[in-house]
Amino acid sequence: MTGRSTLVRRSAPLCALLLGSALLTACSGAGGAGGTVGSSAHSINVLMVNNPQMEDLQQLTAKYFTKSTGITVHFTVLPENDVRDKITQDFSSQSGQYDVATISNYETPFFAKNGWLAPLSADAQGDSSFDQGDILPSIQQSLTVNGQIYAEPFYGESSFLMYRKDVFAAKHLTMPAQPTWAQVADLAAKADGAQPGMKGICLRGQPGWGEVIAPLTTVVNTMGGTWFTKDWKAQLDSSTFTQATNFYVNLVRAHGEAGAAQSGFTECLNDMEQGKVAMWYDATSAAGSLEGSGSPVAGKMGYVPAPVDQTKSSGWLYTWAWGLQKASHNQGDAWKFISWASSKQYEQLVGTTLGWSKVPAGKRASTYTNPGYSAAAQAFAQPTLTALTSADPANPGVQPRPAPGIQFVGIPEFEDLGTQVSQQISAAIAGQTSVSQALSTSQSLAAKVAAQHAGQ
Secondary structure, X not given: OOOOOOOOOOHHHHHHHHOOHHHHHHHOOOOOOOOOOOOOOOEEEEEEEOOHHHHHHHHHHHHHHHHHHOOEEEEEEEOHHHHHHHHHHHHHHOOOOOOEXXXXXOOHHHHHHOOOEOOOHHHHHOOOOOOHHHEXXXXXXXXXXXOEEOOEEEEEEOEEEEEEHHHHHHOOOOOOOXXXXXXXXXXXXXXXXOOOOOEOEEOOOOOOOXXXXXXXXXXXHHOOOOOEOOOOOEOOOOHHXXXXXXXXXXXXXXXXXXXXXXXXXXXXXXXXXXOOEOEEEEEOOHHHHHOOOOXXXXXXXXXXXXXXOOOOOOOOOEEEEEEEEOXXXXXXXXXXXXXXXXOHHXXXXXXXXXXXXXXXXXXXXXXXXXXXXXXXXXXXXXXXHHHHHHOOOOOOOOOOOOOOOOOOOOOOOHHHHHHHHHHHHHHHHOOOOOHHHHHHHHHHHHHHHHHHHOOO
């Protein structure tokens, strides 16, 4: 959801997610026997996304985890879209090629129900040093299916509004403690041009269900819209969805970053660090980079809750977590790796060796009472924790929903649907089509998905 996501290629994963277990082999494509990536007396194969926090983990594993356990870890690291495809292919075929993979709270329920994941509750309960009770309730619940834990979090995130305090002070602008989107639009207009080449706000416009659709859907939620009614009627051409989308598109076109239609998390992060934008609405995990050593804007940033309209809060909920393939032949060693990578001890290791701003936070209550982390993250720790604890995937808007999810709809088809809709929205941001036409096309796509669920 953060990191380097771009346009999602969905054919093989969507097939794997939607077909029943009897047909999974036909959708596979992973091939190969278990353990072919790397093997030793004690070794596991881990497939993970190439986000910075995972790259730090890769750097530390041999020196600390392997040295203490004797378990060699063979990593395969890929960009987000590529890794999602490969994980779904391998886990759906149950080839056992990879023991552990990074999955999110979006995939976990589907993977668990399809029987692709080994449950982790017994391992967690039997490992007192892991301290499962320390995991933030909103994160743990998002990785739990029918009372069983199926993944353990590496880091968690919500969303909030980030802004340049020094720029606002120079322009005599005041950021409300709990801003509305109307106030943010007004501030974006006033901050536009505050410094040479600076725009008022950065908002994702890049195609991808995990790119532009994530922040846009939170705006839709708080402005009274929804993708589907409780009884599965598509709502993308409704007045509320249209109002929210027009607001988002018009705001980024008028006062947003250059090249907005191709800007995702990474591009907005770069724009904020380089002083090209005064505000940025995005993932709470971005703050660690903005406040990190060497960041040109460290100490200049302010953080407030995700802007709202009709709801009390609107921040999303997301976690990259570790899933254990049910077909793995190395489940004991795999759990040792998962419990280490998700532990309080690993956070302490990162803090003391790489710097506290690099801690994969957002998953444990103890992180926010750790003196080292609290000192380094003083500017954003409490806003992040507030966002994480107030996120409610079951009730993100003003009306009942047919499936959980804040910045996504918790159904397997959403990866494909969200990606196709994102292409339409991105085209509207680029000025290649109107919002009305984009949503008319999107409504037809959503109606086909709704028809598959109606009456179930």
